[in-house]
Each structure stands twice: as C-alpha cells, then as structure tokens.
Amino acid sequence: MKTISILGASGYAGGEILRILINHPGVKIKQVTSRQFAGQSVSLVHPNLRKLTDLIFIHPDQLESCDVLFVALPNGASMDLMTGLSKKAKKIIDLGADFRLHKSHVFESWYKKKHTSPDLLNKFVYGIAELHRKEIAKSSFIACAGCEATVSILALYPLVKHHLIEPNIIIDAKMSSSQAGIKPTFSSHHPERAGSVRSYMPTGHRHTAEIIQELSPFIKNISVAISATALDMVRGLLVTIHTVPKKNITEKDVWKAYRSEYEDEQFIRIVKELQGIYRYPEPKLLQGTNFCDIGFEMDTKTNRLVVIAAIDNLVKGTAGQAVQALNIILGIPEKTGLEFPGLHPI
Amino acid sequence: MKTISILGASGYAGGEILRILINHPGVKIKQVTSRQFAGQSVSLVHPNLRKLTDLIFIHPDQLESCDVLFVALPNGASMDLMTGLSKKAKKIIDLGADFRLHKSHVFESWYKKKHTSPDLLNKFVYGIAELHRKEIAKSSFIACAGCEATVSILALYPLVKHHLIEPNIIIDAKMSSSQAGIKPTFSSHHPERAGSVRSYMPTGHRHTAEIIQELSPFIKNISVAISATALDMVRGLLVTIHTVPKKNITEKDVWKAYRSEYEDEQFIRIVKELQGIYRYPEPKLLQGTNFCDIGFEMDTKTNRLVVIAAIDNLVKGTAGQAVQALNIILGIPEKTGLEFPGLHPI
C-alpha cells in the first residue's frame, strides 16, 4: 500500500482526487493540505464526503514525505515550490498548468509571466495516458493536461497521426462553471451566471499551446483556434471541432484511425449512433466518470469533418486523469477507482 | 454467485438497477426484459452503460428462472403477473406500488382500481431496510417503498417512535422529473417543464398511504398531508416536514432519537451544520448515491420542529433500496455496489 498526499486539497480538483481515492484499494491517503481550512474537517468543504472520511486538512507547512504527491494549486503556484516538493515524494503529479508546456518561452507567451523553474520543464511528462503511457510509468514528474486540451487532443490525435485532416483546426468549446475554480467572482454569481451562453473567450484560449505541442509532431504548420462559450452547467465539457478532411478521405478512414489508436483504451468510446437521442457524445452522461466520448460526422457538401468530444472536466480533464496516471505508476489496472459508469437520466 | 433478472429493464428504475449491478460482485445479471426494445442493446436506452455491458433486452415472454427477480413495471402491472412470476424466482423484489400497502381496501381507495391479488399482499415485506431488515432477510417477497414515502418515513420514524411529535404532519415535497418515468407527456415537455416550480399535487399524494401504514404503529391518530411541487431537476427529492413537537421536547431529544435509531446505519446521515453553505440535506449532493440525509431545526417561537430530508429518488428511493434489500437477502455487506459517494460540485 503506497501513501499519497494532496497539496491544495480544498479546491475542486483536490476534492475530486479525494472522492476517487477514499475507496481506492492501492493507496492510503496520508495528508491533505489547505491554508484556509487547516484544522477543519474535509467534509466541511467537500460535503459529499460526509461520514466517508475522517480526514482533517493540515497546513501545507506540515507536509511530510509520501510515495506520490498530488499538487492541485492555482496556476503559477507550483513552479516556485517544485524543487522543494521533489524532496518529499518520489513521484509528483501536478494538476496545474506550470509544467505542461515543455518550453519556457511558450509558457511565458501564453501565461504572461516568467517561468521560475525552467530547468525542471523537461523532466515532466505530459499526463494524457493514451499518448504517453510508457513515459508516465517511468517518470518522476507528471503534468496533467488542461481539461480543454485533454478532450481536444484525444479527439484529434488519431486524425493527425493518420494524416486525415488539414492543419487548420477550429475548436468550439462548450464549458462549465467548475472550470473556473472554487473562488466566487461576479461572473460566477448565480443570477449572472445561470442561464448564460456566454462567449467568454472567443479567441486566445491558453490551452491552445498544449494542443499544438502534443499534435505538432504529427502534422506540419498546425493552426489551432479555440472559441470558448460558458454554459449553465457545473461539470462537463463538449468540443465541436471543425476540421477539413484531406482529399479522398472517407468516413471509413476516420473509423479506422480511431479504432487503431483507441481500440484497447478503456476510457475512450467512439459514440456515433444511427438511432436514439444520444447519437453523439454528451457531457451530462459523463459526470463523475473518466470517459472521453468521441463522435464525428462528415459533410461532403462543405468538405468538413466535424468531430464532437466530451469529458467531465474535473475527472478525465483533471483528477481522473491524475488517478489514471497514478494507477500506471503503481502498475495496477488503470480503471482502479475509476469504475463509476455515470448516471442516466441526469 | 446468484443470478438475477430484471422484468421491465428499459425504464428509469430498471436502468438504475442495471447501473448498480453490472459491477456487483455478488450477482450475475441473467436476463433483462423490454417489450419495446426486445432484441436491442441495453446501451441504446441506457447510454451511460455503453462499452460496459453487452446485454440485449429480451421479450418478457422469454423470461427464465433466476435466483432473484426484480420487477420494475408501471404501477398496476405487477399484481396481475405476480403469481406466475413467483414460480420463476425464489425471491422477488417489486419496485412498483402494487404490493406496498398491506390492505387491499387501502390500495383501492388511493389507486382507484381493484387489487387483483389481494391474497398475496400479506406475503410482502415493505422494503425499507432500516425498518424491516430482519423480515427482508427471510421473506420471499419484497415491495420497495415509493420514493416520497421512503424519505418521509426515514425522517419521521425516530420522531414518532420516541414520541417527540404531535400526530399532525405536513410534508412539503420538492420533486424531480425522473419520478414521472420515461414516457414523454406535455407536462414533461422541456419548454413547459424547464424552470418550473409547479404545484402539481397540493393535496392527495398517493404515498400518504404508505407513510401512515409505516408510522401508525408508533403514534395514534396520525394525519399526514403532502403537498408536492415539481422543480427543474432530473433527480433528487427533498422534503420539508412541518411538525409540532410535544411539550418540553428539546433539540437534544431529537438528536438522541435519531442517533439511537440510525447510529449504525450506513446510508443515513444526520446533516445539521453550524457553518458552511451545506448546513442541511441537499439532494444534488446525493445524485447516484444511496444516502438519505436528514436534518432538522426547532423553532420555539412558533413551536415547530422542521425536519429536512433528501434522497436520490432513483437510488435510495427506488433501485438502491432494492439492491440494499438484495444484499440483505444475499447476506453480504449492505453497501455492496452502493459505494458511490456522490459528486461535489455538481
């Protein structure tokens, strides 16, 4: 039994790791930290865990060593701490943005701040298991992908790898409110946020950099444009990806590419039904699950291949992805702790 | 390993039993029936089960014998079939309303139809484990409680058993749309149903009869009045129960009553916090779980004891309650298959 701790366990990502790990057969939760809630019960902040855990938040200064350390801090916070943290745990899984991008200048151009630990960048493996399973198994440092990047990369990876699409990619992302984190703002104020279909970032989404990084080995001159719209939902993320298929590409080629890459993947499902009302991926069905559902439709009239993909941003997009990496590190089945099938109706 | 089958598996209750049992270590799902979808994949109707089961619906006429049979038919359907079904399985767990009430005249006065199997009524045990655990273990026939009755009975049972409240009870129930089942109607049409706070049954709710039946052994002259309001939610049920405490009853007495009845119950939590925003039960946190959360507040000014209780109507109120009964029958831990802790945020 390995010990794990969570640095920054009072946020949504930290809470979700806790939810998944309290019954996980391969690990024991040693410590969970929170500056604000140190000394208080975990279930005060994560009320779904009432009666299921006796854990008390500790102050981060009290963090002891453990086997695997999850770091769930706001963007920009972990890069200052990473050298110190690396002495506390043999394996570190970072859920923030600081170590996702391999090059400091790319980080700096998108996040508009200096990277304070550029030398550590090349030690980190990008945390999407379906692309980097082997490196994850061996590495001491894992940087989990951004939620928007996760779903987009998983949807596009087989297409670029199999040379099926042109390099100009438009991602129309439908986002939920939990992505903005646990801190209240005027834009998250219920009377303002409820019912909204808010084009909060029509251009310039930071996850663009991750997508380009992960896909560019397979395609030249890639251009990725994200437009993000915030919906009245708490969890879930759907992307509608508008691509241009290369000449003579057929639906069969697309099926083949997805099958060849994902046939053995337990968390990826190709959803493209001819009947029923759930013919394409839908995020509400994925709440609490680690699935990434992917569907597509070709339109020969306009020469488009529309790819639709969905995840739970807090699970496959954050905490579930982190636990999947943990399971790989532990050498146990990747599904461990991630078996929840999702609800219907919901 | 015991075999189970589900009669009427394409509805919401049937789908929820399936969701819980596909990974259940103590049973094997043998057959699932649906007239409408016979021959089709289970995941067409229950899209959350994609890639998780290969089950195909069979026509009910093809039902073979099994160890435990779940009956998830519309109200009024199982009483005609029960004699025949009892030859197919040693244990039957009925989720409909037909066998919940012990007396046929009570059934007939609330459901406005003749009971066609009155002789079977006294063979059925009412399915709330917290009240009837021992009988469930021994009986061949279990009638699961209505969702509204379940949460109300669990909230009130300790209070009446310990003689803390007067017999006039008002239940203000906040209901979700899944309670009305899978069949579309004009009242379930999204443009009409969304955003509604609809007083669809201010008086005369049928579950009243079950509540009276279960509580009257402990209190004389009980009067139960339910007012039901439908909200814009798919799953979940909250009751605000307005009661009058007996003379000199204090908050401490209430705590004592709940503790003495529920201390060892894994699925019941007393939720009454002094801080945070989740100070009382809230149904959204219970989606997918088998918990019944109960809280209360005393108001000495108006001499009231307000009890607040919440469940997921499809789990503790239906399918989870049925699986809890199954676990009792199998002699395995009651939590088996019902471990999902619920999500936050959601």
Add this chain to the structure above:
Amino acid sequence: MKTISILGASGYAGGEILRILINHPGVKIKQVTSRQFAGQSVSLVHPNLRKLTDLIFIHPDQLESCDVLFVALPNGASMDLMTGLSKKAKKIIDLGADFRLHKSHVFESWYKKKHTSPDLLNKFVYGIAELHRKEIAKSSFIACAGCEATVSILALYPLVKHHLIEPNIIIDAKMSSSQAGIKPTFSSHHPERAGSVRSYMPTGHRHTAEIIQELSPFIKNISVAISATALDMVRGLLVTIHTVPKKNITEKDVWKAYRSEYEDEQFIRIVKELQGIYRYPEPKLLQGTNFCDIGFEMDTKTNRLVVIAAIDNLVKGTAGQAVQALNIILGIPEKTGLEFPGLHPI
C-alpha cells in the same frame, strides 16, 4: 411630467425600476446614483438597457431634488439618511426593510440592530397597494414590502379578513437567487448554487414580522412560521401556505373571499384550473410582470387549506410594487409601465 431619481441604482432593485421607467409616460428619470459606478454608463451594469438609455450613474453626493425619490439601498442603510433625503423630494418610496415595520422594537428584534430614526416610522405607509391604496395616495413616505411578505400577505389577507382560517400558518417558500442581491458570495457561486434545493432558512425568516403586522388586525393570536428553500432559479418566488380552515368552511367560501377582495385588482389573478398543466400559480410565467397569482386547494381528509401564490420577486415583490405606488401617487392608471404580460414558453 414629474421627475424621479433613484438612490442606489446599480443593484437589482434599482435596475428593475430603471427598466420599468425608461419608457414610462408619466415621469422623467432625472438622476441615478451609484458609489461604485459613478461616471459610468447605466448599461454597463444593466446590459438589458443597452441602446435604450444614455443615463450615467452619479455619485450619491450629487443628488439633487426631484419629485419622487426611489431609495434602493441595502437593508439598514436608509434609516440613517432618511431625514436628509426627505428634503430632496416630496415623495419617497423606500424599497429597503428599514421603515416597513411600524414599531422600532419589532424591527430591532428581527434585524438585530438599533433603529436610528424611530420617530419617522409612523410616517411610512406599507407599500402594498391592494391593502393600502388610499394611504399611499396621500402619504409622503412609502415603504415597499419585502418580496416574501408581499406574496404571503396577498395570499392570506382575504382569508383572515373573512375569518376562514385558524391563526396557525405555515409558509413554505421557494426562493430564487436574485433575492440575495448583486454581491457575490460563496453561497451564490454558480458551481455551489446551481442545481440546489437548499433549505437555507428553515426557521426565523425576517419577513415574518411584516406578515404578522399586516394580518394581525384581522385575526387574533396569529402565528406565522416560514421555511425558506432556495432553488436554482434567478427570479421568482412561490409560497405553499399550509393553513387550517375553520369549521364548515367550503371551497365556495374561499372563492368568495378572494373575489370580494380582488375582483377589481388588475395585478391579482386567481389561478385554479381543472385542466392543462398550469393549474396553479407558477413563478416562471410571471418573470418581468407585476402579477401576483394565487391558487388554492382544500383537503377535507386532513382538514387543510393549501394556498399557492407566486410573484416575480423583483417586480411585484420590489420594483413593480414601487412603480404601482408611484402611479397611485401620480393619479394615473396603476398599470402604467407595468403592462408586460410575461412570456410562455420560458
């Protein structure tokens, strides 16, 4: 053409007065104040008014005299200013709680703070036109009722006046998020507030005092108990009022009472249909309107009279009520500016 100004125009109540008055034929909006947004366009804060008004917020210190002054400040703020304000305008319509209760000790016991202008209390008329139309016409000071008090008083007034019910009244109130105002808090944070059915005040709601004040002239020993539950809606308020009818009272008596009091009221509708899905009042239909819809159901089995009533908390419950008072003051039709019929579907 009379001039009006609004003190505190950047909140939800102030914005709603603006929305109603920008096209009002009887008044000219002179000044609107906001400390925080002084110098900025009104439509920055109230984006529904884009292209419809050129108004700029001024700092409250710049307030000049006008004919009618609307005061839309947080509770507790207007009592300190009222003496000064009374020199700026012949008529003052206060939307806050400070001057609703006629006795300072009642105010102090519910609001837990000293009243700083107790001598002004008896100059204020309580602003519900249906009860106090004549006094409103004559008075210089109007205190608009709280939203929860408005709907409850309008629902109960004919019943107590006509001696139809016993004095023990239970109000189960279903509330929306706009009632808590424009300031973000953790409890209004979308991931926490969305989907909630939150029993935020099971006992002790402050509006109780107003209801008792207004109804006690007609009934002895009145006891009012409010339990308030917050729903996932932005606007709207529904009360389910549980009352005990006096002996031999019939449905006909109830109809008669409502008709005799409200027959000529343009903003009150008795909603009690035998068919359709909108058989009782429903708040979503009232969004943006000044209606108070009232329905009821008698249950002879449990000897109850259940009254259901709904309003838009920001219109009939706040700003619309204020404009209705304004119209009375101006001697013009009460409906002026309040003609919006509401939307369906919505």
Add this chain to the structure above:
Amino acid sequence: MKTISILGASGYAGGEILRILINHPGVKIKQVTSRQFAGQSVSLVHPNLRKLTDLIFIHPDQLESCDVLFVALPNGASMDLMTGLSKKAKKIIDLGADFRLHKSHVFESWYKKKHTSPDLLNKFVYGIAELHRKEIAKSSFIACAGCEATVSILALYPLVKHHLIEPNIIIDAKMSSSQAGIKPTFSSHHPERAGSVRSYMPTGHRHTAEIIQELSPFIKNISVAISATALDMVRGLLVTIHTVPKKNITEKDVWKAYRSEYEDEQFIRIVKELQGIYRYPEPKLLQGTNFCDIGFEMDTKTNRLVVIAAIDNLVKGTAGQAVQALNIILGIPEKTGLEFPGLHPI
C-alpha cells in the same frame, strides 16, 4: 384599425404573436385558430395571457377575411393552403419554411418533399426587415426567416456586402428547446433534455439554404456549414461564426461595415465591451425582445474573425420579425409592440 387573424395560434409562434399583439395600438385581433383547441380559451394554452384576453380559438374552417393574416403552421402545411388563404387577406405573413426559398428545387433538396405551390414562390418577400424593408412594405406575401437563418444572416450580411471575409463560413449554433415546437417527443422529455449539450445536427441544417440565398448576391462561391448543439434553455439562440478575414482587413473595417449597415436599425446592437461580464451578445438578456445583438473578435494569430450573435428565437427569430413586418406594412414605427427591453438579472 386593421384586423389581423392568426392561423395556427396554439403553437409557440402563434402564442408569441398573440402576446405581442394583444396590446398593439395599430391592430385588432379578429380570429385565432386551432384544430385541437377550437372552442377553448386562448389562456388555457398560453397561460401568460390569463386575464389579458378573452379570445377563444376557432376551428380553421371558420376563418373569415381580415386585413393581415399570420400563418403559423408546421413546415410543409402552408404551401397547400396558400392559394385559398390569399383570398382571405390582402397581406399574408407566413412564419413557416414553405415560402422562404425562392426556388422549388432548392426547397425540395433540403426539405425532401415536393413543393405544391412553386408558382407562388416568387411572390414572397423574405421577411428580414433589415435587408428587405422596401419590398416588405409593398408585397402581399411575406415569408419570415428561420430563426437560425435570421441571426446568421444579420451577423454576416455587412461582412459579405463589404467584402471583408472569405466565402467559407462555419456557424456553430447553440439552440434552445422551444425551436422544436410544442409537440412532446422523447428527445424533449425533461429527464433526457435537461442538462443536455446535445450535438443534434452536426451537419446538414436546413437553414443553410436560406443563408446561402440571402448572402450569395454579395459573395462568390459561398460555402456555409452549420453545426447545431441543443442546450438546456427554452428560449434563445447564439451563433459563434468562424470566418476568415480577407487580407489586411482590420477590426476598424469590421466596425465600419456594421455601422454603415446598422447604424439606424433599432433592433440591432453591436455588443463588444472592454469591461464587465457581458462583453459579447448573450441570449438570456434578449428573452422576450426583438433585438439581434452582434459582437466580434479578431484573432491575428490564427487569421480568424469570430462573430457572435444572439436573438430570442421566438421573437426576432419568428413572431417579433413578423410583427416588425406588420408594422412596416401598416406604415407605423417598427418598434410598435416590440418595446420590451428584456430583463436583467434573469
């Protein structure tokens, strides 16, 4: 005072025309038809109109002549009746799809049915006032645009007219449930439809044909690809339009194009703010209004011009557009009856 009648007044479009016209100073509503509800009160079906109208539905066979006839029938129904209807009224405003497309073969290829009145097609004017105001004034036949086409055409028209964009246009449309009409289906069943982000038509949306028809006079080789996603909202429509600006086009050029076309348009607002949370169009603010809000953002990195536009699909997208045409026909201000500014918060 002109008389108007509505053929098919029990649907959502018909109800919305009624809502707008009951207080309209220029017309008298003569007759409203419904097969299903003939003889019943209008407010049974449109409960927002309670106490505001005494109208009773008549059977369509009883339709008499009137000045202006609104036809609000399901797609495919009006083409069979149009010749007959044209004898009942001097002016006909059709809200269905039958006469929007000028060429029968285009209609037939998108709607997969034969057009039964192809000779009437060229008598109809396409009903978007901002493009065809003068023809509307003169014509006897007006075909109102589809909601999705309306918002897309209004957003794109200045850009193509001023030669600012390349001809490949991708429209990512976010749709509401009222668009599918008043008839319940399984896909509109609340437990299935609530919470959905459903890619129901990733390719092949019929409104494509209208957009091409209206824009092709201004741009060569236009290609329009719509992907439509259904959200959990009842009213409202937002499009995110992904376009490629021509070489050297700047934001200033875009501003100029919009201003030059829409400066004097009362129902079009360019929404592009530098501060606040409502920086781009948002459909929730437009509920009940006739506005079309348009915003945009340029991304030089990916050479994109993203246009965001929103309407209330039942108002500017249907009934409001029809009343705007009516006002043009009557020669009265276009805003008559369409003054509702919309609500905030909502």
